[in-house]
Structure formats: C-alpha cells, structure tokens
Amino acid sequence: MSKRIDVKDLNVYYGDFLAVEDVNINIEAKSVTAFIGPSGCGKSTFLRTLNRMHEVLPGARVEGEVLLDGDNLYGHGVDPVSVRAQIGMVFQRPNPFPTMSIRDNVLAGVKLNNKKITKGAADALVEKSLLGANLWNEVKDRLDKPGSGLSGGQQQRLCIARAIAVEPQVILMDEPCSALDPISTLAIEDLINELKDQFTVVIVTHNMQQAARVSDKTAFFNIAGTGKPGKLIEFGDTHSIFSNPSQKATEDYVSGRFG
Amino acid sequence: MTATAPVARKRSAFTKGQLPKAAPYVILAAALVVGAAVMALIGFNPFGWGIVSAILFTIGLVSLTGITEGARKAKDKLATCLVVGSFLIALLPLVSVIWTVLSSGIPGLLTPGFLTTSMNGVTGTFDNKSVEEGTKVLGGVYHALMGTLQITLVATIISVPVGLLTAVYLVEYGNDRALARAITFFVDVMTGIPSIVAGLFSAAFFFALVGPGTKTGAVAAVALSVLMIPVVVRSSEEMLKIVPNELREAAYALGVRKWRTILKVVIPTAISGIASGVTLAIARVIGETAPILVTAGFATTINNNVFGGWMASLPTFIYTQILNPTSPSNPEPSAQRAWGAALVLIILVMLLNLVARLVARVFAPKTGR
Numbered sequence: 001m002s003k004r005i006d007v008k009d010l011n012v013y014y015g016d017f018l019a020v021e022d023v024n025i026n027i028e029a030k031s032v033t034a035f036i037g038p039s040g041c042g043k044s045t046f047l048r049t050l051n052r053m054h055e056v057l058p059g060a061r062v063e064g065e066v067l068l069d070g071d072n073l074y075g076h077g078v079d080p081v082s083v084r085a086q087i088g089m090v091f092q093r094p095n096p097f098p099t100m101s102i103r104d105n106v107l108a109g110v111k112l113n114n115k116k117i118t119k120g121a122a123d124a125l126v127e128k129s130l131l132g133a134n135l136w137n138e139v140k141d142r143l144d145k146p147g148s149g150l151s152g153g154q155q156q157r158l159c160i161a162r163a164i165a166v167e168p169q170v171i172l173m174d175e176p177c178s179a180l181d182p183i184s185t186l187a188i189e190d191l192i193n194e195l196k197d198q199f200t201v202v203i204v205t206h207n208m209q210q211a212a213r214v215s216d217k218t219a220f221f222n223i224a225g226t227g228k229p230g231k232l233i234e235f236g237d238t239h240s241i242f243s244n245p246s247q248k249a250t251e252d253y254v255s256g257r258f259g
Numbered sequence: 260m261t262a263t264a265p266v267a268r269k270r271s272a273f274t275k276g277q278l279p280k281a282a283p284y285v286i287l288a289a290a291l292v293v294g295a296a297v298m299a300l301i302g303f304n305p306f307g308w309g310i311v312s313a314i315l316f317t318i319g320l321v322s323l324t325g326i327t328e329g330a331r332k333a334k335d336k337l338a339t340c341l342v343v344g345s346f347l348i349a350l351l352p353l354v355s356v357i358w359t360v361l362s363s364g365i366p367g368l369l370t371p372g373f374l375t376t377s378m379n380g381v382t383g384t385f386d387n388k389s390v391e392e393g394t395k396v397l398g399g400v401y402h403a404l405m406g407t408l409q410i411t412l413v414a415t416i417i418s419v420p421v422g423l424l425t426a427v428y429l430v431e432y433g434n435d436r437a438l439a440r441a442i443t444f445f446v447d448v449m450t451g452i453p454s455i456v457a458g459l460f461s462a463a464f465f466f467a468l469v470g471p472g473t474k475t476g477a478v479a480a481v482a483l484s485v486l487m488i489p490v491v492v493r494s495s496e497e498m499l500k501i502v503p504n505e506l507r508e509a510a511y512a513l514g515v516r517k518w519r520t521i522l523k524v525v526i527p528t529a530i531s532g533i534a535s536g537v538t539l540a541i542a543r544v545i546g547e548t549a550p551i552l553v554t555a556g557f558a559t560t561i562n563n564n565v566f567g568g569w570m571a572s573l574p575t576f577i578y579t580q581i582l583n584p585t586s587p588s589n590p591e592p593s594a595q596r597a598w599g600a601a602l603v604l605i606i607l608v609m610l611l612n613l614v615a616r617l618v619a620r621v622f623a624p625k626t627g628r
Contacts, residue, residue: 056511058434085514095505098624099527109513112523148624159509166513 002200003069003086003169004029005050010064011229012042012049014057020046021229023064025219032192032201034211034238037221037253042230043204044092044174046221050202051087051172052080068169085109088168092175094155096147096162103143105158106130109166125165133161134191153184160191164199171195173203177210189214208254212242220250278327283320290316313344360601367599370396374603377402378559378571383586390589398585398592400600402561403576406476407607409565410555410572411545413480414487419537421484422491423526429492430499431521449489457485458550465554476565479555479572483544490543494536498529531622538615542608548574573604 005027012020020042027033035043048054049062052073066073073083096105106126110117117125126143130136135157139150147158156176163171173192177185192214195201205211211218218241223230234241234250245251294312298304317340325333367373381398389396425442433439461482465473502525510520526533556569557579580597584590 051512053508053512056508081511081514081516084512089508089512091505091508091512093505095503095509097506097509097524097528099524108510109515112510112513112515112519114519146624162509162513 002029002198004200005170005202006065006067006070007050008065008067010046010049010062010066012045012054012062013060015059018229020049020221021231023232025232025235027200027202028217029200030196030198031216032196032203032214034215034218035202035204035221036206036208036211036218037230037233038223039206040226040230041221041223043221045230046232047172047174047202047204048089050170051089052083053089055080085166086168087170087172088163088166090156090159090163090171090173090176093179094152094159096150096155096158098146098148100147101144102139102147102150102158105147106161106165108162129161129165130158132164132195133157134187134194135161151184153180153187156180156184156188157191160188160195164195168199170200170202173201175204175206178206185210208242212238218242220245220247220253222249222253276327278324282323286319286323287312287316290319313340313347316340317344357605360598360605363595363598364600364602364605367396367595367597368602370399370595370599372397373399373596373599374404375399375401377561378585379561381559381585383588386584386586386592387589389592390586396592396595398596400573400576400596400603402558403571403573403600404603405561405563406555406558406570407545407572407574407604409563410476410479410483410551410570411541413477413565414483414544415537415541417480417484418487418491418540422488422537422540423495423533425488425492426495426499427521427526429496431517431525446489446492449485450493452485454482454486454547455549455553458482458553460485461550462554474554474556474569475567476555476562476570479551479570480565482550482554483547486547486550487540487544490540491537494540495529495533498532498536499525501532502528527622528624531619531624534618534622535615538611538618542611542615545607545611546574546604548578551575552578573600573607576600577604 005025007023007025007027010020010023011018012023023046035047037043045054050066050073054060054062062074064074068083068086072078096102097108100108103126104111106129107117107122110122110125127136127140130139135154138154139145139158147155150158156179160171160176177188180188189210192201192203196216203211203214215238217236218238219235220233220241221230222233234245234247236246241250242254245254251257290312291308293315294308295303297311297315298308301307317337320340321333321337324336376397376399378398379402385397388394425446429439429442433442458479461478462474464481465475465478506524506528507520510524511517515524551572552575555572555575557575558569558571562568562570577597577600580593580600584593586592
C-alpha cells in the first residue's frame with residue numbers, strides 16, 4: 001500500500017508568476033523524503049502540487065507531469081478528488097474539525113464522503129488509525145470529546161490519524177512539527193519512522209536536524225532572489241546531502257552559513 | 260533618638276495624592292443637590308434635573324481630580340464620564356419604550372380571552388358598553404398573532420434557502436467574479452429598500468401573476484422575504500467567511516468533494532452564527548407594518564390559509580385599532596387592545612432573540628477536554 005512518485009519537468013505558477021521552476025525528482029515507495037530550503041523557496045508550493053492541493057488557490061496552475069506509479073496526476077480528465085484520496089496531507093498547523101469528536105475526526109474521510117461503514121468496522125478503523133498515530137492510549141477513554149480539546153501535539157497526531165484512516169498511498173507533511181514543542185516533535189518523528197513501513201512519506205521541514213533524523217533522501221530547494229522562481233538544487237541520500245553535498249549552495253545551507 | 264520603626268501612615272506612598280474612594284459619591288450628592296436648586300429657579304422637571312446634575316458632576320469630578328491627581332487622571336475621568344453618559348442616554352429610549360409598552364399593554368394582555376379570541380363580531384356597541392358599564396373589553400389578537408406567525412414562517416421558508424445559497428455562492432464559488440460583485444452590490448442596495456416599496460413590489464408582482472386585487476398572506480410573505488433575504492445573505496456571508504480555510508483544505512486533502520466539504524464542514528462550523536443571523540432577520544421583519552397592509556390587507560377574523568383571503572397581523576392590528584377604533588366615540592378599548600398587541604409583539608421579538616442565543620449555544624463548536 002504505497003506508491004512511488006516521479007516528477008518530470010514541473011513548473012508551478014501562481015497566475016503568471018512562476019513560483020517553482022523545472023523540478024525533476026523520483027520519490028521511492030516506502031521511503032521518507034525531506035524537502036529543505038530557505039523560506040519562500042517553493043518547497044511547500046511544490047509539495048502541494050503532489051496531491052493537487054495547489055490548484056485550490058485561485059489562479060494557481062502547473063505545467064509538467066507528476067506520475068504516481070506511472071499514472072499522471074495532471075493527465076487529461078483526472079479528477080483531483082480521486083488524487084487526494086490516494087495522497088493524503090498533514091498541514092503545518094493542526095486543524096481538527098471543531099464540530100466533530102475525536103472519533104468523528106478520525107472517521108472524517110469516511111463520513112464526509114457518505115461511505116457506508118458498520119459500527120464494528122468504524123471502531124476497528126478508529127483504533128487502528130489512532131494506534132498508527134501513537135495517540136490511542138492518550139484518547140481511548142475520551143473518543144467522544146471534541147478534537148479541539150487536545151493539546152497541539154495531540155491534535156497534530158489526530159490529524160495524522162485522520163490522514164491514514166483513508167488508507168492513502170502517500171502522505172505529504174507540510175512542516176508538521178513547526179507549531180509543536182520538542183516532546184511532541186519527537187513523538188511525531190518516531191511516528192514518521194513507523195509510517196514509512198506502510199506509506200510513502202514526503203515531509204517539508206525547516207529543521208535540518210529533523211530532516212537528518214527522519215529522512216532517507218533529502219531534496220534541497222533554493223531561490224536565487226525575490227521574484228525569482230524556486231529550484232531544486234540537489235537531491236540525494238540524506239547522508240550524502242548533509243555530509244558530502246555536491247553543490248556549494250547546499251553545503252552553505254546545511255552547514256548554517258546562510259538561510 | 261530617631262525612630263527606626265516604620266512610621267504608621269494612613270496611606271501608602273503609592274496612593275498619595277489620590278482622591279478618597281468616596282469622593283465621586285460625595286460629588287454626585289452635591290451635584291444632585293445643586294442641580295435641584297438650579298432647576299428650582301427655572302422650573303423643576305426630572306429630565307432637566309438629571310442633565311444638569313450630570314454636567315455639574317462631570318465638572319466637579321474632573322476639576323477636583325485635575326487639582327489633586329494631575330491632568331492625565333482628569334482626562335481619564337472626563338472620558339469615563341462621557342462614556343457612561345452616552346451609555347445612559349442610549350439606554351433611556353429603550354427603558355422608556357419598554358416601560359410604556361409594559362404599563363399600557365399589561366391590562367390588555369391580562370384581559371381573559373385576549374390571546375384566544377379574534378375581533379370577529381366585536382363591534383362598537385360592545386366597546387361602548389364596556390366603557391359605560393365597566394365590563395371586560397371583548398375581542399383579542401388571536402387572528403393577528405396567527406397571521407404574524409404564519410406570514411413570518413412562510414417568509415423565513417422562502418428567505419433562508421435563497422439567502423444561504425447566495426452566501427455560499429459568494430464565499431465558496433464567487434472568487435470575486437463580476438457576477439459575485441454584482442450580487443454583493445445588489446444585496447447592499449436591497450438592504451436599503453424602504454419596506455413599503457417591497458410591499459408594493461410584491462403586490463404588483465402578484466397582481467400581474469394571479470390577478471388584480473390579490474391580497475393574501477403569501478403575498479405579504481414574499482414582500483417580507485424581499486426585506487429578509489439581504490439580511491440573511493449578509494450575515495451568512497460573514498459567518499461563512501470566518502470559517503478557517505485550513506478546515507476546507509483538511510477536507511479536500513481527505514479526498515472530499517467541494518460540495519460535501521461545504522455541506523458537512525463549512526456550514527456546520529458556521530451554523531451557530533448563521534442561525535442567530537436568521538433569527539435576528541426574522542425579528543427585523545416581524546414588526547413590519549406597511550408591506551403587510553398593502554399585501555395581506557386587514558382581517559378581523561381568523562384566517563389560517565396563507566394562500567387565500569386577507570390576513571391580519573400584529574402590526575396591522577395595532578395600526579388599525581389606533582387609527583380606526585372599533586367604537587369611534589369610545590376609543591379606549593381599542594387603544595387597550597393595541598397596546599396589548601404591541602406587548603405581545605415585543606415579547607415575540609424578545610423570545611426570538613433568546614432563541615437566537617440558545618441556537619448559537621447549541622450549535623457552537625464544542626470545546627472541553
């Protein structure tokens with residue numbers, strides 16, 4: 001239950017503005033890939049093109065191909081909704097649905113799509129997803145309480161549980177720990193390590209130690225200056241990116257000389 | 260021989276140079292006395308007494324504070340006096356209205372049968388008799404109450420779907436297109452339409468559609484919905500706008516379609532605000548008089564069919580009872596009925612506001628651990 005992603009010659013636009021230019025990247029199945037780079041270099045923008053969330057904003061569009069196991073997400077007649085059902089996403093700020101209980105938040109992907117599910121199957125899915133997100137022990141006695149009553153780190157793990165409950169092929173994470181304290185961050189990093197047994201994980205992070213800790217491969221994005229498009233500078237094994245980068249810009253960035 | 264023990268002081272150094280706590284009350288008492296004296300010179304009335312005392316109190320407090328505590332504190336006291344004064348002035352008409360309606364309306368409301376009988380068969384003879392012989396005032400508002408409830412209900416049934424769907428279009432699909440901007444503009448224009456014009460529109464519309472002289476509850480309901488729709492659109496739009504975009508994105512990222520996201524995430528999140536907006540819109544139109552006069556006419560009998568025949572409503576009932584008393588020679592019973600109806604109307608609006616609060620609380624996103 002996980003698929004690889006291959007990106008070919010991808011240009012990302014906001015209206016006429018070219019935000020990310022000419023990205024080619026191959027993301028292996030059942031691996032963790034980290035995107036690093038300075039603010040505004042287009043990592044998040046690029047991440048959102050991988051499940052067609054980019055085009056939710058008015059005027060946003062892309063050129064090029066994103067292949068999920070060989071199928072082009074941007075092919076003619078592809079329904080973005082079916083793409084998003086296969087490629088889940090966790091956002092920067094925890095965003096549980098405020099009107100729903102913890103249980104309903106986990107079942108949101110099922111219930112919002114009006115899929116029929118028996119109570120037993122729903123209970124099993126809730127337990128499996130919350131166990132998968134390392135949250136079960138903390139919330140099992142209060143599944144009917146609102147999700148917004150949890151702490152920030154718990155809310156973020158609830159959002160991860162919600163994302164894995166729809167059993168996607170790929171999980172995209174947009175700076176999932178930037179609003180969390182170190183202990184919650186550690187919980188989520190452990191979780192990412194477990195998730196890669198089942199899912200392909202792509203994570204955007206500002207924290208280079210985090211990228212080094214959790215990812216198998218790392219992609220470094222950079223921007224030449226304001227108003228210029230972001231570019232993929234270097235992509236390779238995390239170890240070689242951090243210890244022996246081939247590009248000067250990557251070395252400067254990972255060694256903390258700029259950015 | 261110098262004393263090392265702390266000197267027993269009445270006040271701490273930090274509060275030195277402040278007016279004692281009781282000072283404002285003393286000044287208020289002085290202002291009231293001086294105000295009464297001033298008013299006695301030019302002719303006493305309670306309203307003028309209040310105004311003069313308030314001005315004297317403000318002058319006294321501000322200048323005393325200025326002398327003892329400094330200019331900054333004086334400005335602070337002046338601003339406080341202005342704010343409190345404005346609040347009292349704003350409250351005055353409200354209290355006065357409630358007091359008048361209560362004192363004049365309670366006799367009518369407490370007359371047995373007032374809420375359960377109509378004006379059917381009540382003629383001037385009965386009113387003359389009740390004035391001359393002191394018997395109870397006959398007749399009631401049942402027909403008008405039913406008419407108001409039914410007309411408002413139909414107007415709500417028309418306005419809420421139209422208004423809510425318009426708001427959904429504006430917020431979720433409009434994207435600031437020309438059509439969305441045009442709708443926003445015309446909704447703003449509609450907000451300012453005089454209610455009589457809405458009534459004339461509805462009357463003319465049904466005259467053309469059904470036949471000249473068509474006056475029914477439904478025509479009135481259409482007139483009221485013309486007034487209600489812009490209010491519902493505006494309030495729902497504001498409520499939908501403040502639903503965080505993150506929630507929409509969270510639903511999209513789960514593979515949920517846009518219309519399902521709107522139906523099951525956006526609207527439930529905003530429903531408490533929408534519901535209280537709708538209730539306030541109802542409260543706004545329930546007291547409309549002019550559009551109902553030209554669309555539903557005036558009835559003295561019970562008519563529970565909004566699609567046929569003239570219909571009474573509380574505002575038109577009040578209007579006709581005051582303007583054309585049932586007994587022209589003895590208008591008191593009619594006035595009593597009119598005030599009673601006014602009290603019923605105010606109670607209705609108050610209940611609606613309470614319902615709005617209740618609805619907002621019931622639907623509000625849950626919090627707690």
